[in-house]
Each structure stands twice: as C-alpha cells, then as structure tokens.
Amino acid sequence: xxxxxxxxxxxxxxxxxxxxxxxxxxxxxxxxxxxxxxxxxxxxxxxxxxxxxxxxxxxxxxxxxx
Numbered sequence: 001x002x003x004x005x006x007x008x009x010x011x012x013x014x015x016x017x018x019x020x021x022x023x024x025x026x027x028x029x030x031x032x033x034x035x036x037x038x039x040x041x042x043x044x045x046x047x048x049x050x051x052x053x054x055x056x057x058x059x060x061x062x063x064x065x066x
Contacts, residue, residue: 007056041058
C-alpha cells in the first residue's frame with residue numbers, strides 16, 4: 001500500500017470544517033480518477049484554495065509495510 005502525504009492549514013475553525021466537507025465529499029471519492037505526468041504535484045482544487053491559507057505544492061509517497 002502507498003500512503004500519499006499532503007499538508008494544508010486552514011485559517012479558522014470554520015474554514016477547517018469547510019475543507020473537511022470538501023475533501024470527504026468531493027476529493028476522496030475522486031482520487032482514483034486524478035492522474036497526471038507528475039505524481040508528486042499536489043492537486044489543490046479551487047474550493048480547497050479558497051479555505052486554506054497554506055498548503056504543500058508537492059506530496060510525499062511512502063510504502064506502508066503491513
């Protein structure tokens with residue numbers, strides 16, 4: 001299994017709640033469809049950019065040993 005690690009920072013509790021609704025309702029269900037030439041580039045949709053004050057432009061991947 002591969003873990004994809006990305007970090008974002010919301011500026012307020014309301015923004016954090018909005019991001020949680022967005023990521024669980026829109027992003028997680030669509031992750032398998034997201035592809036591109038650079039798998040290390042973060043995909044940060046406009047809805048996420050609107051509520052996050054800071055976020056990683058790159059992601060890190062780790063192999064998880066079970």
